[in-house]
Amino acid sequence: MRQEPEKKQQMKPLDPSSENLIEIHDLKYSRGHRVIFEGLNLNIKRGEITALMGPSGTGKTTLLRLITRQLIPQHGTIHIGGVDIATLNLAELYQLRQRFGMLFQNGALLTDLSVFENVAFPLREHTKLTNRLIRHVVLTKLHAVGLRGAADMMPSELSGGMARRVALARAMVMDPDILIYDEPFVGLDPISMGVIVRLVRRMNDTLGITSIIVSHDVAEVSTVADCSFLISGGKVAASGSPDELRTANSELVRQFMHGMADGPVAFHYHAPDYEEQLLGRDAE
Amino acid sequence: MTTLLRDLYNTSAEFVRTFGAFQLFSLRLIRHSPGILVSRFDLVVKQIFNTGALSLVIIMVCGLFVGGVLGLQGYSNLARFNAEDSVGVFAAFGLIKELGPVITALLFAGRAGTSLASEIGLMKATDQLSAMEMMAVNPVPRVLVPRFLGGVIAMPFLVAVFSMVGLFGTHLVAVELLSVDVGAFWQQIQITVDMHDINEGIFKSIVFGVAASMIAVWEGYNAVPTAEGVGRATTRTVVITAIVVLVFDFMITAVML
Amino acid sequence: MQQTRSVEIGTGLFVLLGMGALFFLTTQTTGGDDFSADETYRVEARFENIGSLRNRAPVAMSGVTIGRVTSVRFDPVTLEAVVQFVIDSQFDQIPDDSDASILTSGILGSQYIGLRAGGSDTYFEDGSEVLFTQSAIVLENLIGKFLVNAGSKDED
Numbered sequence: 128m129r130q131e132p133e134k135k136q137q138m139k140p141l142d143p144s145s146e147n148l149i150e151i152h153d154l155k156y157s158r159g160h161r162v163i164f165e166g167l168n169l170n171i172k173r174g175e176i177t178a179l180m181g182p183s184g185t186g187k188t189t190l191l192r193l194i195t196r197q198l199i200p201q202h203g204t205i206h207i208g209g210v211d212i213a214t215l216n217l218a219e220l221y222q223l224r225q226r227f228g229m230l231f232q233n234g235a236l237l238t239d240l241s242v243f244e245n246v247a248f249p250l251r252e253h254t255k256l257t258n259r260l261i262r263h264v265v266l267t268k269l270h271a272v273g274l275r276g277a278a279d280m281m282p283s284e285l286s287g288g289m290a291r292r293v294a295l296a297r298a299m300v301m302d303p304d305i306l307i308y309d310e311p312f313v314g315l316d317p318i319s320m321g322v323i324v325r326l327v328r329r330m331n332d333t334l335g336i337t338s339i340i341v342s343h344d345v346a347e348v349s350t351v352a353d354c355s356f357l358i359s360g361g362k363v364a365a366s367g368s369p370d371e372l373r374t375a376n377s378e379l380v381r382q383f384m385h386g387m388a389d390g391p392v393a394f395h396y397h398a399p400d401y402e403e404q405l406l407g408r409d410a411e
Numbered sequence: 412m413t414t415l416l417r418d419l420y421n422t423s424a425e426f427v428r429t430f431g432a433f434q435l436f437s438l439r440l441i442r443h444s445p446g447i448l449v450s451r452f453d454l455v456v457k458q459i460f461n462t463g464a465l466s467l468v469i470i471m472v473c474g475l476f477v478g479g480v481l482g483l484q485g486y487s488n489l490a491r492f493n494a495e496d497s498v499g500v501f502a503a504f505g506l507i508k509e510l511g512p513v514i515t516a517l518l519f520a521g522r523a524g525t526s527l528a529s530e531i532g533l534m535k536a537t538d539q540l541s542a543m544e545m546m547a548v549n550p551v552p553r554v555l556v557p558r559f560l561g562g563v564i565a566m567p568f569l570v571a572v573f574s575m576v577g578l579f580g581t582h583l584v585a586v587e588l589l590s591v592d593v594g595a596f597w598q599q600i601q602i603t604v605d606m607h608d609i610n611e612g613i614f615k616s617i618v619f620g621v622a623a624s625m626i627a628v629w630e631g632y633n634a635v636p637t638a639e640g641v642g643r644a645t646t647r648t649v650v651i652t653a654i655v656v657l658v659f660d661f662m663i664t665a666v667m668l
Numbered sequence: 669m670q671q672t673r674s675v676e677i678g679t680g681l682f683v684l685l686g687m688g689a690l691f692f693l694t695t696q697t698t699g700g701d702d703f704s705a706d707e708t709y710r711v712e713a714r715f716e717n718i719g720s721l722r723n724r725a726p727v728a729m730s731g732v733t734i735g736r737v738t739s740v741r742f743d744p745v746t747l748e749a750v751v752q753f754v755i756d757s758q759f760d761q762i763p764d765d766s767d768a769s770i771l772t773s774g775i776l777g778s779q780y781i782g783l784r785a786g787g788s789d790t791y792f793e794d795g796s797e798v799l800f801t802q803s804a805i806v807l808e809n810l811i812g813k814f815l816v817n818a819g820s821k822d823e824d
Contacts, residue, residue, distance in 0.1 A: 195545060224547040235538035249546045252553075297546075453672070460675045464682035503697055568686020575689040578697070597696070602773065604697045613690075 148173040148305065148337045149194065154203035156186075156193060163189055165361035167203070176331050176338040178352035178369075180345065182383065185358050187341040188232075191307055194339075195227060196220055208304075225253060228298030232310045234290035236282040236297070242269070243278040246297045253301065268296040272326060288319030295326060299334075306330065308340045312347045324351050345384055349373070357383060436632070437625055440559050443552040448560065454553075458561025462523035462624075466569060469518055474573035477514060478580025481505050485581070486589050495585075496595040502581035503600045507608050511574035512615035513660050516623055519566060520652035524627035525645040527558050531631025532641035540632075555632060559624045566620025567613055574612065611667050618659055623652045707757035708735065709794035713768045713781070718749045719804025721770050721779045727753045729766075729783040734759045737781065753781060755792070763788040767800035779804060 149171040156164045163186040171177045179187050192198045194205060196212050205212050207223065215223060236245045246265045250256055256264070269275040272292040282290060291311060298306060308327065312320050328351050331338045342348045348355065349369035357365040357372065357380055365372055365380045373384050382390030398404070448455060485501035534540050534554065543550045578600075585591040627648045634644035718740060727735035735755035743750050755762070765786030772779050786800075 197541070197544060221547040221549075224545060227545065229542070229545040231538045231542055233537060235542035237539055237542075238534075238537075249548070252546070252548045456679050457672070457675050460679040460682065463686070464678045467682060467685070507693065507697070565682070565686075568683060568689070571686050571689035571693060575692050578693075600697050603778070606694065606698055609694055609698060612693075 146172055148208060149339075150204075150206040151194075152204045152206075154193065154200050154205065156189065156198070156200045156202075158189075162361055164193075164200070164203075167358070167362055169356055169363055169366075171337065171339060172354065173337050174331075174335060175353040176327065176340065176351055178348045178355040179339065179341045179358060180343055180348060180355055180383070181358035181364075183343065186361070187343075187358065188309055190358070191229075191309055191339075191341060194307075195224060195229070225249075225301055226304045227307060228301070228303035228305070229307045230291065230294050230298050230309060230311055232313060234282070234287075234294040236285075236290055236294060238282050240282075241278070242274070242280050242282065242285070242293050245282065245293060246300050248297065249301050264300060265296075268300050269293070271299070271330075272296045273322070286319075288315050288322065291315070291319075291323065292326070295323075295330075299330065302334070304336055306336055306338045308338065308342070310342055311340065312342055312344045320347060327351055345386065359383075433625075433629055436629055439551055440556055440625065440628070443556045444560055447552050447556045451553075451557065454557035455560045455564070458557045459565050460561075461526065462519070462558075462562045463565025463569060466519060466522050466565070467572065469522055470515060470569050470573050471576045473514065473518060474511075474576035475580040477510055477573075478502060478506065478577030478582075479584045481510075481577070482581040482584030482589070486585060486591070495589070495591055497599050498585045498589075498591055499578075499581060499596040499600040500603045502585075503578060503604050504608065506574045506577040506581075507604065507612045508615075509660070509664070511570045511577065511612055512619055513656060515566070515570045515573045515616070516619035516656045517653055519562070519569060519620075520623050520627070520649050520656070523562060523565070524623050524648045524652055527562065527624070527627040528631035528634070528644045528648040529641055531555065531558070531628060532634035532636075532644045535632065535634060536636035536638070536641060555628050559628050562624030562627065563617070563620045566623070567616040570612065570616035570619075611663075614667075615660065615663055618663065619656050622655050622659065626652050626655065708754035709757055709760070709792070710738070710752060710754050711735075711792050711794075711796050711798060713751050713753070713798035713801050714743070714746070714748045715751060715770065715801050715803045716748060717803035717806060718751060719770050719772075719779050719806065721751065721781070721804065725778060725780045727755065727781045727783065729759075729762070729785070734783075751781070760791060760793075762792045764790050764792050764796055765799060766792070767802060768798045769802035770804035772804075 147170040149169075151167055151169040154164050154167040154169075155162075167190075179190060181187055189198065193200055194207070194212075196205075196215070199213070210223075212220070212223065236242075237248065240248065243265055246268055247261050250261050250264060266275055266278065269278055272295050274289060274292050274296065277285065277289065277293070282293070285293065311323055311327070315323065324347055327338060327340065330336065340348055340352065349372075352369055355366065355369055355372055356363050359379055365375055365377055367375075372380055375381065375384070379391040381387070388394055481502035482498060485498040485505075486495055489495050489498055489501060531540075531554065540550045540554065543553065582593075582596065585596055586593045630644040630648045630651070631641075634640045721737065721740065723737055723740055725737045726733045727737065735753050737751060737753045739752045741750045741752075742748075762783065763786040765788040766783050767786065769782050769784070770779050771782040783798075792798075
């Protein structure tokens with residue numbers, strides 16, 4: 128979709144004064160019969176790295192999709208830079224999405240394009256920059272993630288860590304205000320993980336952007352996040368800096384932060400009484 | 412009993428709903444088509460190559476043998492009336508009006524249709540379509556429409572190639588193998604076949620091309636984003652395309668006869 | 669990018685092959701009997717039974733196509749089929765007592781009008797009517813006649 132330069136209602140610039148870049152208020156969302164969020168309240172501060180953590184299946188990825196309006200909540204509001212995203216029309220929505228950079232779980236590089244073309248993709252689709260300028264920008268971003276030498280390779284030739292770094296370069300190529308990382312540490316070896324962690328921190332600080340990391344890797348995330356939210360049961364169970372969470376009193380928080388096998392999130396999937404089931408069968 | 416009725420109702424309602432969604436989807440594809448033809452013709456060219464040029468081998472091989480079979484069958488049946496010279500007409504009518512469009516469409520669904528469906532399904536399963544949406548690029552005109560247009564444009568050419576190669580197959584069998592007079596063979600064809608028949612074949616090829624491409628793209632786009640889901644989408648592509656093509660063939664033939 | 673170039677070449681070849689096939693089909697398989705002329709004149713003929721004669725069927729003389737049927741109607745008053753056809757103007761010396769029959773071309777072929785020359789010194793013109801016509805042979809009548817004949821032979 129080629130970008131039209133003027134719209135009748137120009138997308139309001141993200142309100143620079145507010146401290147909270149993203150405000151989520153009383154969010155309710157269900158998919159079919161499953162209730163995923165029940166009155167979620169959450170604020171993401173500008174310029175910080177915010178972590179969204181929680182046990183598997185609490186809907187962290189769903190929350191990301193709600194923030195980018197790929198999904199629409201049944202109730203509640205989401206404000207980005209002071210603008211209620213539910214009021215945006217399609218053109219404004221696409222404009223808003225250009226302020227985001229998103230890093231998907233498995234990179235989600237376009238398999239029929241080279242690394243260079245993948246990173247150049249948003250530029251080619253949304254801007255009218257000349258090939259020379261595009262080349263300049265792309266190589267700069269690839270250099271920032273350390274993969275300038277891989278520019279001509281195809282995604283199928285990259286390792287997981289490399290693919291994710293390319294995806295990061297692509298997410299940054301339009302100089303977004305908000306970078307979202309969906310499970311960036313999953314399946315990486317320690318070295319690659321260290322690289323990504325370092326990149327996340329450096330990007331955020333040097334570019335003055337706001338970062339949101341969705342992850343359940345407590346250890347890694349805690350080294351990098353300024354503020355963390357623990358989401359469970361469709362609501363925010365706890366929030367604060369990593370240190371605050373680690374020393375929290377709540378049982379749930381403790382189970383999660385310290386990786387304990389059993390606690391409020393039960394180990395045993397719901398089953399009939401153990402003794403009865405075993406002995407009952409024997410008796411037959 | 413009531414559960415049976417309720418299931419029947421649910422299935423029918425679901426079918427109608429899916430059918431309606433399919434119509435809306437088709438309209439979206441068609442709406443974006445002229446723009447894409449003009450602005451991103453390079454994408455369309457690539458897809459014509461993928462669906463058309465890469466299908467040539469199977470189309471030509473099958474065409475040759477279908478023509479040959481028509482020659483054998485036609486000859487043996489027409490010989491009873493001492494009308495072997497008309498074997499060319501028999502094959503030409505069969506190929507140009509019916510077998511060319513229909514068999515090509517079925518082969519197309521099997522080779523190109525499944526390729527389209529699985530490719531798109533895989534892009535969905537690996538979040539590539541989502542990533543595009545996130546980058547504020549609408550995946551429908553960027554990914555789906557070029558593939559749709561590529562199939563639509565490639566089909567009539569494939570059908571023409573099939574019919575032509577088929578006639579050569581008949582020629583080989585009839586003239587070389589069964590000693591039908593080559594002059595009589597072609598002359599009978601030229602006298603009896605006219606543009607009306609060729610137009611019918613071309614019209615069918617366009618209709619089938621639109622149907623097959625639309626179904627393949629739809630199935631891929633709506634596949635469950637897992638490996639199993641993609642596999643199922645490719646199967647459904649072939650099955651649904653086959654049914655739709657044969658039903659349309661019947662209707663078109665009935666109208667144009 | 670090298671990849672795109674070979675794709676483009678491949679696509680170009682494919683489209684050329686396809687167009688060649690279409691061209692082949694339209695030129696080599698049709699047209700043997702097609703009739704088109706710039707200048708024509710109209711003639712009418714009435715038949716008791718036109719069989720499966722269609723609009724645009726050829727009109728031939730001595731086996732050569734010289735014209736084409738333009739309309740087939742039914743006259744509710746005389747209860748006959750009225751066939752209008754046109755003849756290429758360069759053939760303007762067809763005796764006006766020639767007769768028109770409905771013949772079948774080949775076994776699988778369609779029906780056409782065949783003109784057989786008469787001996788008159790005046791010729792067909794625009795608006796002429798053919799006086800002597802022979803209807804199409806209907807298979808059922810033929811079989812009927814055959815059976816009747818066979819039956820009467822038995823009686824002897």
